[in-house]
Amino acid sequence: MxxxxxxxxxxxxxxxxxxxxxxxxxxxxxxxxxxxxxxxTLRFVFDxxxxxxxxxxxxxxxxxxxxxxxx
Numbered sequence: 001m002x003x004x005x006x007x008x009x010x011x012x013x014x015x016x017x018x019x020x021x022x023x024x025x026x027x028x029x030x031x032x033x034x035x036x037x038x039x040x041t042l043r044f045v046f047d048x049x050x051x052x053x054x055x056x057x058x059x060x061x062x063x064x065x066x067x068x069x070x071x
Contacts, residue, residue, distance in 0.1 A: 002070065025050070042068065 004013045004027075011020045011027055018031030025046040032039040042057035043064055052071040056064035 027053075027055075040064075044068070 002013060004011050009022050011022050018029045020027050020029030027044040029042045031042060038059055040057060040059040041064060042055055044053040044055035046053045054069045057066050057068055058064040
């Protein structure tokens with residue numbers, strides 16, 4: 001489960017350790033996972049009421065080619 005918490009335009013989450021910025025309905029995040037010693041970036045685009053999102057993510061500086069969606 002991914003849990004996001006917003007404070008102004010800063011977002012923190014509990015799925016992986018990370019911090020991101022929300023601009024309009026687009027969330028950009030840099031994350032890290034100490035258990036796997038990996039890190040990366042993700043980008044979520046939320047619908048109008050923020051109840052659903054579609055996004056992409058990737059490791060390190062690789063292109064974000066993996067899909068992630070939720071509600």
